Amino acid sequence: MTIQQPVNAPVRPDAQIVTEVTHWTDRLFSFRVTRPASLRFRSGEFVMIGLLKEDGKPLLRAYSIASPSWDETLEFYSIKVPDGPLTSKLQNISVGDQVIVRPKPVGTLVTDALLPGKRLWLLATGTGIAPFASLIRDPDIYERYEQVILTHTCRTVEELTYGQRLVEGLPEDPLVGEQAMDKLHYFATVTQEKFVNKGRITDLMRSGELFEALGTGPLNPAEDRVMICGSMGLNLDVKTILEEASFTEGSNSAPADFVVEKAFVG
Ligand SMILES: Cc1cc2nc3c(=O)[nH]c(=O)nc-3n(C[C@H](O)[C@H](O)[C@H](O)COP(=O)(O)OP(=O)(O)OC[C@H]3O[C@@H](n4cnc5c(N)ncnc54)[C@H](O)[C@@H]3O)c2cc1C
Numbered sequence: 001m002t003i004q005q006p007v008n009a010p011v012r013p014d015a016q017i018v019t020e021v022t023h024w025t026d027r028l029f030s031f032r033v034t035r036p037a038s039l040r041f042r043s044g045e046f047v048m049i050g051l052l053k054e055d056g057k058p059l060l061r062a063y064s065i066a067s068p069s070w071d072e073t074l075e076f077y078s079i080k081v082p083d084g085p086l087t088s089k090l091q092n093i094s095v096g097d098q099v100i101v102r103p104k105p106v107g108t109l110v111t112d113a114l115l116p117g118k119r120l121w122l123l124a125t126g127t128g129i130a131p132f133a134s135l136i137r138d139p140d141i142y143e144r145y146e147q148v149i150l151t152h153t154c155r156t157v158e159e160l161t162y163g164q165r166l167v168e169g170l171p172e173d174p175l176v177g178e179q180a181m182d183k184l185h186y187f188a189t190v191t192q193e194k195f196v197n198k199g200r201i202t203d204l205m206r207s208g209e210l211f212e213a214l215g216t217g218p219l220n221p222a223e224d225r226v227m228i229c230g231s232m233g234l235n236l237d238v239k240t241i242l243e244e245a246s247f248t249e250g251s252n253s254a255p256a257d258f259v260v261e262k263a264f265v266g
Contacts, residue, residue: 012052012098012100014058014100014101014102014103015098015099015100015101016033016034016035016036016074016098016099016100016101017033017034017096017097017098018031018032018033018093018094018095018096018097018098018099019032019033019034019073019095020032020073020095021093021094021095024158024159024161024162025156025158025159025161026080027079027080027159028077028078028079028080028127028159028162029077029078029080029091030066030075030076030077030078030162031075031076031078031093031099032067032073032074032075032076033073033074033076033099033101034073034074035071035072035073035074036101036103038103039074039101039103039105040069040105041065041069041105042069042105042107042110042111042112043065043068043069043110043111043131043134043135043137043138043140043141044064044107044109044110044111044131044132044134044135044227045064045065045105045106045107045109045110045131045134046062046063046064046065046105046106046107046131046261047062047063047065047101047102047103047104047105047106048060048061048062048063048101048102048104049061049063049076049099049100049101049102050086050090050099050100051086051089051090051099051100052100058100059085059086060086060100060102061086061087063076063078063130064076064077064107064109064127064130064131064134064229064261065105065130065131065134066130066131066133066134067133067134067137068134068135068137068138069134069138070138070175071137074101075133076130077127077129077130077133077162078090078091078127079126079127079264107131107261108250108251108252108259108260108261109131109132109135109227109229109259109261110252110259111135111140111141111144112252112255113250113251113252113255113256113259114225114227114250114255114256114257114258114259115225115250115255115256115257116144117145117223117224117225117257118145118146118147118223118224119145119146119147119148119149119216119223119224119225120141120144120145120147120148120149120224120225120226120227121149121151121219121224121225121226121227122135122136122148122149122150122151122227122229123151123201123226123227123228123229123230123234123238124150124151124152124153124163124228124229124230124263125152125153125154125201125229125230125231125234125263126153126154126159126230126231126263127263127264128228128229128230128231128234128263129150129152129162129163129229130229130263131227131229131261132150132227132229133162133163133166135227136148136150136166136167136170136176136180136184137170137173137175137176138176139175139176139179142176142179142180142182142183142184143179145183145225146183147183147185147216148180148183148184148185149184149185149186149187149214149216150163150167150184150185150186150187151186151187151188151189151201151210152186152187152188152189153188153189153190153191153200153201153230153234154188154190154191155190155191155192155193156190156192156193157190157193157195159190160188160190163186163188164186164188167184167186170184185214187210187213187214189201189204197213200234201234201238202234202237202238202241205219205238205241206241218245219241219242219245219247220245221245221246221247221248221257224247224257225257225258226238226242226247226257226258226259227258227259227260227261228258228259228260228261229260229261229262229263230263231262231263231264232262232265232266235260235261235262238260239258239260242257242258
């Protein structure tokens with residue numbers, strides 16, 4: 001299914017060329033593709049990407065753009081579902097292959113969907129870190145917020161690697177390095193192995209351990225803003241916690257205190 005073509009070969013009008021592939025674990029990989037000249041997006045948005053099926057028709061899935069809006073290439077961070085229609089093939093891409101990128105970015109994990117605030121919380125599980133990988137590389141969030149807190153929960157320590165490497169490398173980023181060092185706090189937790197922070201983020205929120213560890217005090221709708229990207233269960237659980245604390249859900253047309261997006265369906 002993957003189209004094997006040299007970098008200079010003619011491409012479909014909606015296809016981009018793979019420029020980099022990194023396999024992080026047997027379940028996770030990231031890749032970069034060329035950016036369509038006409039594609040404008042806001043950091044945190046997602047697009048439809050995919051490959052051609054054997055019948056010549058595209059097989060597309062929603063993917064968060066993990067690179068920031070200013071970047072010259074597009075980065076994606078992907079699961080490998082063994083029998084997944086798309087990712088069973090997508091995981092085999094290599095440099096020079098073509099990936100279809102539909103140029104219609106959308107999504108609610110954007111700063112425009114939140115009211116101004118003091119502290120921005122980015123709560124992710126699994127590949128839900130992808131939109132936040134985009135946002136933490138965008139100077140805009142450091143201009144808007146005094147503090148940015150990224151939490152990432154995975155089953156195993158190995159599954160944290162993509163996010164850990166990204167955060168570790170941020171101080172060297174010429175655009176946001178200084179602001180990120182000053183304002184970004186990273187809190188990783190693991191649910192199925194021993195780790196310095198153990199457990200579901202919702203349990204750590206309910207017990208108060210998260211806020212104690214970060215020295216923030218409990219969530220307060222007057223100053224905290226929250227973005228959530230995880231499984232349906234995680235999203236609903238965090239939403240409940242936030243609504244109990246009098247937070248209101250926002251959208252592009254009605255910005256408010258928090259926004260939610262599914263990291264995947266099912
Ligand atoms: C708004 C949105 C943004 C998304 N962004 C990303 C992204 O940045 N990276 C990414 O890998 N996926 C993302 N997804 C999921 C993606 O669209 C596909 O589901 C995924 O690539 C698997 O495709 P598939 O055809 O192989 O399997 P599918 O038939 O799509 O999925 C098969 C099953 O695999 C599981 N699954 C699918 N995706 C994931 C996942 N990401 N993590 C854990 N389990 C999963 C689910 O149980 C699903 O029912 C996003 C989904 C949505 C709705």
